Amino acid sequence: MPLVTSKEMFKKAYEGKYAIGAFNVNNMEIVQGIINGAKKENAPVILQASAGARKYASPIYLKKLVEAAVEESGLPVVLHLDHGDSFELCKSCVDGGFTSVMIDGSKYPFEENVRLTKQVVDYAHSKGIVVEGELGKLAGIEDAVSVSAKDALFTDPDQAAEFVERTGVDSLAIAIGTSHGAYKFKGEPRLDFDRLEKVQKLLPGFPIVLHGSSSVPQEFVALCNKYGGNLPGAKGVPEEMLRKAATMAVCKINIDTDLRLAMTASIRKVFFEHPEEFDPRKYLGPGREAIENMVRHKIKDVLGCSNKA
């Protein structure tokens, strides 16, 4: 099966009340770890590359690694641009064989976000490629945050409906309390499910995306720290909240930090226990396996997309 767009995947995920995992890739071991996990779970998967990943690995290596993953696994795989920040970058990914691109205009005023997103949609759709937009600012909810502060940051449901209608995007990333990285919440973690429900009511059947959805499992934080790391106070989105979101309109859940944590903890362990080691296969191998295990866990216990390939 060749690379696919997320159109069919999201339709099935919406109807089946599950979500597809979108995992960030930067090198061969990460691609293999994710695809091995997805294969064992017989799950569809989105491999996403940021501008930084393309710079690190170079576009041609990333593309070929993902092609190898598709050929070897036979799974439905989407190659997606994560957080595209310009028309030119999105165009270069569409032209370079990506099957999905994100244009992240969330830092711009509404009208500019609409204009930029529509420009990308017009080009991508003319080539049969799908587009994810973003509206709202990703930020964890602090305990003391006021309703008006929340309204200023989080996605306004009416604006989301207008945005989708005017741009023609295929999916939309919204802000309901998740944020990037390992430090998401100062107080109790919480997501604004009422807001998600309002968006779902206004856009029935339309796929919603959650960025910043790592859960930062405390056992991995502890492992990292045990072997010489220092991640005090790291806190992510509880997995049961993601599970709930996946049964609602959320069809794509972005996870990068948890893979970084799993890989780094296992590599730290090798060096801690075998300081004499210098064969890269002896630490990158366990790193790849740690990613595979994390991806299997997410697919099975959080996203609910095992056996949906």
Ligand code: G3H
């Ligand atoms: O949301 C961003 C992803 O975690 C990718 O991060 O820009 O460091 O590659 P990056």
Ligand code: 13P
């Ligand atoms: P995390 O940092 O929570 O893994 O989020 C990743 C992400 O949103 C990639 O776009």
Ligand code: ZN
């Ligand atoms: Zn993101």
